[in-house]
Amino acid sequence: MADPYTSHLLRRAAAWAAGLLLVVPTVVTGCRLFGTDAVTPVPQLLALLPWLAVPAGLALLLALPARRPFLTAWAGGALAVTLWFTQPYGPAGTPAHGPVTARLRVLAANVEFGNATGELVTAVRRERPDLVFVSECDPACARALAAGLGAHYPYGAQVAAAGAAGSVILGSRPLTPEPALPGTTMGMPGATARLGDEDVTVRLAHPMPPLPGHIGLWRHELGLLRDFAAAHRGRPVILAGDFNATQDHAAFRSVLDSGALHDAARLAGAARTGSWPQGRTVPPYAQIDHVLVSADFSVRDARFLDLPRTDHRALLVDLELRARP
Numbered sequence: 001m002a003d004p005y006t007s008h009l010l011r012r013a014a015a016w017a018a019g020l021l022l023v024v025p026t027v028v029t030g031c032r033l034f035g036t037d038a039v040t041p042v043p044q045l046l047a048l049l050p051w052l053a054v055p056a057g058l059a060l061l062l063a064l065p066a067r068r069p070f071l072t073a074w075a076g077g078a079l080a081v082t083l084w085f086t087q088p089y090g091p092a093g094t095p096a097h098g099p100v101t102a103r104l105r106v107l108a109a110n111v112e113f114g115n116a117t118g119e120l121v122t123a124v125r126r127e128r129p130d131l132v133f134v135s136e137c138d139p140a141c142a143r144a145l146a147a148g149l150g151a152h153y154p155y156g157a158q159v160a161a162a163g164a165a166g167s168v169i170l171g172s173r174p175l176t177p178e179p180a181l182p183g184t185t186m187g188m189p190g191a192t193a194r195l196g197d198e199d200v201t202v203r204l205a206h207p208m209p210p211l212p213g214h215i216g217l218w219r220h221e222l223g224l225l226r227d228f229a230a231a232h233r234g235r236p237v238i239l240a241g242d243f244n245a246t247q248d249h250a251a252f253r254s255v256l257d258s259g260a261l262h263d264a265a266r267l268a269g270a271a272r273t274g275s276w277p278q279g280r281t282v283p284p285y286a287q288i289d290h291v292l293v294s295a296d297f298s299v300r301d302a303r304f305l306d307l308p309r310t311d312h313r314a315l316l317v318d319l320e321l322r323a324r325p
Contacts, residue, residue, distance in 0.1 A: 053083055
């Protein structure tokens with residue numbers, strides 16, 4: 001049995017360890033609670049929010065034997081708040097309950113500087129989506145897609161640019177190209193699709209990632225998407241791509257809320273399925289690839305596909321456009 005002095009030292013060490021473990025979960029969940037993405041490193045850590053239950057839980061296990069009531073309450077509160085925020089954001093369904101006027105399959109993929117273009121062609125041929133949103137597709141990627149898929153996807157819209165700035169939307173059904181979203185670093189092409197008796201606005205989303213020193217730019221470009229969503233509120237909209245943001249980022253939630261949009265993965269019960277980073281020593285832990293739809297759509301299914309040679313998983317969604325009352 002340890003003597004009283006040793007027991008005191010052990011309890012004190014446990015208390016200090018618990019306090020240190022609680023710093024990051026407290027700061028990050030506090031920012032989530034107050035709806036701010038704050039500054040580096042908070043936006044980056046918000047992508048890990050569900051995993052912050054681990055240090056919070058360890059802190060609670062250390063605080064209990066340390067016999068520090070305040071520390072125990074702090075750890076318990078941090079763990080409870082973290083677990084609360086792991087719940088999916090937004091309603092579990094859309095108000096679309098009218099007759100189905102059109103069915104649509106959508107695939108959103110980031111091919112990482114065009115590296116996974118061939119693998120995307122294979123996936124498209126297998127899954128046969130009606131719309132394909134391709135981020136980080138440079139002109140060589142666009143030519144390869146046209147050569148491999150052009151016979152079945154003759155319609156589209158494109159921002160022809162090098163590296164990550166290039167993007168493409170492909171359609172098996174008629175699309176009328178619209179101007180790219182202005183003021184963005186990476187291309188965000190758009191188009192109008194005719195589905196049933198409705199014109200549906202489709203737009204590829206690809207804001208800058210929240211890199212240290214570029215948080216303002218990341219927030220600004222998500223703000224442009226928020227403004228786009230707000231301007232099209234009340235109309236049929238599909239906004240899809242690599243948003244470089246999760247449901248725990250306030251800037252992303254503002255896009256959903258301002259346009260009354262719904263995250264298709266959340267509606268299909270896959271809200272916390274990771275899409276990035278793929279092919280690393282750790283499994284994908286952040287869902288930053290999304291298909292957002294207006295309240296005119298219901299979601300039949302959403303699946304994440306492993307796409308070799310890119311750091312993103314692709315998202316395949318089956319949608320139903322429904323008649324308005």
